[in-house]
Amino acid sequence: MLWSALVGTIEQGLVYGIMALGVYLTFRVLDFPDLTVDGSFPLGAAVAAKIIADGGNPFWGVCLAIVAGCAAGLITGVLNAKLKISGLLSGILTMTALYSVNLRIMGRANIPLLRKPTVINWFGQYGLTPWMFFIVVLILTKLLLDTFLKTEVGFALRATGDNEQMPRSCGVSTDSMKLLGLSLSNALVALSGALVAQYQGFADVGMGIGTVVAGLASVIVGQALVRVNGLGWATLGAIVGSIVYRLAIFGALRLGLEPTDLRLITAVLVVIALSGPSLQSIWEKYLRGKDHAADIPTL
Amino acid sequence: MLRISQLCKIFTSGNGMEQTALDCVDLHVGPGDFVTIIGSNGAGKSTLLNAVAGVYGVEQGRIWIEGQDVTLWPEHRRAALIGRVFQDPMIGTAASMTIEENLAMALKRGCRPGLRFGVNQQNREHFQELLSLLDLGLENRLKEPVGLLSGGQRQALTLLMATVSSPKILLLDEHTAALDPKTAEQIGELTRKIVASRRLTALMVTHNLQDALEFGNRTLMMDRGNVILDVRNPRRAKMTVDDLLEQFASLRGKRLLDDRALLA
Ligand SMILES: Nc1ncnc2c1ncn2[C@@H]1O[C@H](COP(=O)(O)OP(=O)(O)OP(=O)(O)O)[C@@H](O)[C@H]1O
Ligand SMILES: [Mg+2]
Secondary structure (H helix, E strand, C coil), X not given: CHHHHHHHHHHHHHHHHHHHHHHHHHHHHCCCCCCCHHHHHHHXXXXXXXXXXXXXXXXXXXXXXXXXXXXXXXXXXXXXXXXXXXXXXXXXXXXHHHHHHHHHHHCCCEEECCCCCCHHHHHHHCCCCHHHHHHHHHXXXXXXXXXXXXXXXXXXXXXXXXXXXXXXXXXXXXXXXXXXXXXXXXXXXXHHHHHHHHHHCEEEHHHHCCHHHHHHHHHHHHHHHCCCCCHHHXXXXXXXXXXXXXXXXXXXXXXXXXXXXXXXXXXXXXXXXXXXXXXXHHHHHHHHHHCHHHCCCCC | CEEEEEEEEEEECCCCCEEEEEEEEEEEECCCCEEEEEECCCCCHHHHHHHHXXXXXXXXXXXXXXXXXXXXXXXXXXXXXXXXXXXXXXXXXXXXXXXHHHHHHHHCCCCCCCCCECCCHHHHHHHHHHHHHHCCCHHHCCCCEHHHCCHHHHHHHHHHHHHXXXXXXXXXXXXXXXXXXXXXXXXXXXXXXXXXXXXXXXXXXXXXXXXXXXXXXXXXXXXXXXXXXXXXXXXXXXXXXXXXXXXXXXXXXXXXXXXXXXHC
16 A cells, blocks of 8 residues: 555656756756746646547647647747746746636646546556656656757757856857747646646646646755756756655655645745755854954955 | 947936947957057947947947948857957856866857757867966866856956957957956966967957057047047057056046046
């Protein structure tokens, strides 16, 4: 019982890990706080579920979900890079609009996928359990992402997230890089959404709420656990973080917390993790302030 | 090489106040010219360099580089023709990327980035050769993030990055001002060396009047958006800092108590 629950938790960590890689790409590589994710995750789920429920090929559904995620990211990118709306607001606008779009796609608030052919069932025929399948997808995605970040475009993308003046003076259009990064990231997020819908057996309009924060928590937890510098390690960190995050939730639930409390806990976790450096400097300032009288100005 | 005609740049502040930063500037810089630019704070020196680099559009006038009208080109497109070093050593490089990754991007300046690997072994040998010219030991630190370097080392790297693909024009905006005197001198020497060996056309803004006369072959003095003095060698070779100050005072039309403080 416990064992199968644990396996289920790890499977969740793996499948949401693809989303965490997407969040890593925007938040860490591109340094762009992209909230589109809360909309593109259910978008991927909606597109795949709609196609599967209508008797379509589930692989086709996953492909279209990826394309839809790409488009969602592109819209946020255009809002920000071309129309000069702030990054946060651009994401919020796309996310809000996507709520309506997702309802339109699904035609109702929830699509059940029980006893429908899914990609997970398909691989199941060949003896591939969900976690094996997710691991394969996740590792392929990770390796592709790592390799991409070592190409010329990957360099340009990373430089854009680091210091926009540098790529621009090297002849790179930072606007294009933002569009590219956002669409790639949201493609990954939508892929994750499409697989989650098939894994849990339904798509729901509300399933996107809190996705960004969960992804961010995974990236941050992973960063804290995998403390090796280098690109390959950072993406591995996001994956490990995603699994650890799901395990932590699992533990919290077993300790008797209500599932409805989880978002609060996740948010608090992320706040603590993000504010670590500033809390530290506030504390140091306070200490310095205390013995200020003894300070003699020096050069 | 660089031709600027009737270039005007007006900044409008939030409350609608207009500030003319460039007032119909005409300038022609021939190939191989190394021009130093001096002028008091707010004279428009940085604005001139930024306008050439395409950081912002201009209200009026045209800019040609090697005969091409680049006035409407966006900054990243002009970057194919222009190398830049900024006053702030942090701006020219990407701190989280390694030395070789930074150099690789500079080497590809102006080419559309593709899906090839960003650095290969051949690049590495080339980079090591280039870095050894700096004499800072960076040739053995190719895989270290640039964020670990000192300001002077980063500025040297930026200078190398700005010149590695032989730009048509090199723009230097007080690129030694944020460094300690000794490092500033080293970067200055390096600038001289690189510009000479690659026969670059360069514009260098400086507040050091001595440097302004010692570097390059031509000196411009700017004031309130205008070029008020333009001297070349051999006339320039005979000028002293005091001559420059005198010129400044008379061209500005009034005797200022301390021009030296104003210019420097
Ligand atoms: N981005 C900007 N927005 C508004 N006004 C600006 C901007 N950049 C420059 N200015 C104004 O244009 C004028 C020229 O500024 P510029 O930076 O070119 O001077 P500078 O000669 O480089 O001076 P310094 O020696 O201090 O660097 C100044 O009055 C400045 O206030
Ligand atoms: Mg300036």
